Amino acid sequence: MEPERPLDALNQARGKRVIVELKNQKQLIGTLKAFDIHINTVLDDAEEHENGQLKRKLGTTFIRGDTIVLISQAS
Amino acid sequence: MEPERPLDALNQARGKRVIVELKNQKQLIGTLKAFDIHINTVLDDAEEHENGQLKRKLGTTFIRGDTIVLISQAS
Amino acid sequence: MEPERPLDALNQARGKRVIVELKNQKQLIGTLKAFDIHINTVLDDAEEHENGQLKRKLGTTFIRGDTIVLISQAS
Amino acid sequence: MEPERPLDALNQARGKRVIVELKNQKQLIGTLKAFDIHINTVLDDAEEHENGQLKRKLGTTFIRGDTIVLISQAS
Amino acid sequence: MEPERPLDALNQARGKRVIVELKNQKQLIGTLKAFDIHINTVLDDAEEHENGQLKRKLGTTFIRGDTIVLISQAS
Amino acid sequence: MEPERPLDALNQARGKRVIVELKNQKQLIGTLKAFDIHINTVLDDAEEHENGQLKRKLGTTFIRGDTIVLISQAS
Amino acid sequence: MEPERPLDALNQARGKRVIVELKNQKQLIGTLKAFDIHINTVLDDAEEHENGQLKRKLGTTFIRGDTIVLISQAS
Structure with missing residues (x-):
């Protein structure tokens, strides 16, 4: 059996609600729609949170x- | 059916008004004209916003x- | 005998509890599930620690x- | 019709006066002479501006x- | 005679006690077990030092x- | 006629006195001897300047x- | 005659005493033993200097x- 790869794990989160933490300290919470090998990522219904508080709704x-x-x- | 890729989602925003957030905290709002795999991006009628305020009109x-x-x- | 490579050592930690230190000073402690050549890494049952204190449970x-x-x- | 690419847009600015904003907060204003895929760029008659003020004339x-x-x- | 390459020098330190200085100012001291062309490195019996003081034992x-x-x- | 490329412009400065501005705010002034596609650069008779003042002579x-x-x- | 390349100039410094300035403001002074295309570099008899003062002898x-x-x- 092949050892699992990181992108497989990410793939299992497709369509689910995820938290994406950014280097600039912000969090985006949304539905994981797409990602690629660079980890470029698309969220649907994304919200920006900072220090646990909703700051903005961003959509896709x-x-x-x-x-x-x-x-x-x-x- | 192929899972969607991030650049497909970006492609659907072509010709529409988008917000581009930069690492230097600025926001550019403009019409998405072009992008490539490095996410080099061209906006038409771009405006620079900072803290929700229009700072400058930049054009293309x-x-x-x-x-x-x-x-x-x-x- | 081939000299050991860094990813071999990481491979021996699969399924074990590891500490991952991040550039943003945080520590994640979890069970090493997967990694790739970029060191993209997946932890199961991950916890975020800061200054030795548990801050959050993050799951996979x-x-x-x-x-x-x-x-x-x-x- | 092929969607336009970012470097095409840059190409249309060749020979024209452009503003180049740098990560170190400075602005260079000059005539766009050349660029490549890394966005290495050459300006003719370049001037360095900071906070809207001319600081130095740099030439090519x-x-x-x-x-x-x-x-x-x-x- | 071929000029020596940097990784040759590193290879001669295999199995020996080395100091690894990190960009975050910390020092790791341990036995050099493995490295690759990216300089990903594995130390055995690693200790973290800061300002000349032992902070933690980290093992492999x-x-x-x-x-x-x-x-x-x-x- | 081929549009000029950035390294062509740099090539025309070979053997001439140039100012090289670094990300760490320093300026090096010297005779441009060599460069490559990464813009690794060699100056002869280089001098380090900071805030317009000569700090050190560095030679090649x-x-x-x-x-x-x-x-x-x-x- | 081929224009000289930056690594040729570095090659001429092999076996000589060089100053290596780091992004973290430190200087290493030592005998240039080896380097590669990434500018990974090995110094013999290296000394760390900071603000013109010898801080530590580092050896190879x-x-x-x-x-x-x-x-x-x-x-």
Whole structure:
């Protein structure tokens, strides 16, 4: 059995609500629609949060991969 | 059916009004005219906003991809 | 005998509890599930620690490799 | 019809007066003479501006692409 | 005779005690077990030092190459 | 006629006195001896200037390209 | 006659005493033993200097290329 690869794990989060943490300290929460090998990522219904507070609703949002620290599932 | 890729989502925003957030905290709002795989992006009728305020009208503007944090549709 | 390569060492930590230190000073502690040549890494049951204190439980978490300083085994 | 690419837009600015904004906050204003895929750029009759003020005349100037935020036409 | 290459010199330090200085000002001291062309490096029995003081014992540690400033032999 | 490329312009400055501005705010002034596609650059008779003042004479100096902001001719 | 390339100039400094300036403001002075296309560099008998003062003797030292600003000959 092949060891799992990181993008496989990300693939399992497609269509689910995820938290994307950015290098500029902001969090985007949205539905994971697409990503590529650079981790360029598209969220649907994205919201920007800062210090746990909703700041803005962004709708469908393209995030450049190199600004991302981590992606986890929203609880 | 192929899973959607991030640049497909960006492609659907061509010709529409978008917000481009930069690593230097500025926002550019303009009509998405062109982009490439590095996310180098061209906006028509671009305006620079800072803290929600219009600072400058820039006209057609080329943005180097590595300075971009995210691109979302202007509401 | 081939000299060992860094990713071999990382491979031996698969399924074990590891500490991932990030460039933004945070630590993630979790079970090493997957990694690739960019050191993009997936942890299961990840917890975010800061200054030795548990801040948040994150569950399965994808970490972009270029934000990682080091990975060691949790004691 | 092929969608336009970002470098096409830049190409249309050749020979015209442009504003180049740098990551170090400075602006260079000059006549766009040449650029390449890295956005390495050459301006003729370049002037350095800071906070809207002319600081220095630089003449023909080579700018390393990775220091550039955006390029727009000078009005 | 071929001029020596930097990785040859690093190779001669395999199995020896080395100091790895990181961009975040920390020092890791450990036994050099493995490295690759990106300078991703594995130390055995690694210790983290800061300002000349032992802060933590880390055991076997994977260090992402792009966080490394220099590697020298521990005296 | 081929449009001129940025390295052509740099090539015309070979053997001439140039100002090299670095990301760390320093200026090096010297005779442009060599450069490559990464903009790694060698100056002969280089002098380091800071805030318009001569700080040090460096002689022949190799500059790593990714530290360079711009290169213009010294007047 | 081929124009000289930057690494040729560096090659002429092999075996000589050089100053290596790092992005973290430190200077390493040592005998240039080896370098590669990334400017990964090995110095023999390296000394770390800061503000013109000897801080530490490091012996043979591997320096990751991307931390280097410039290399000049020690006078």
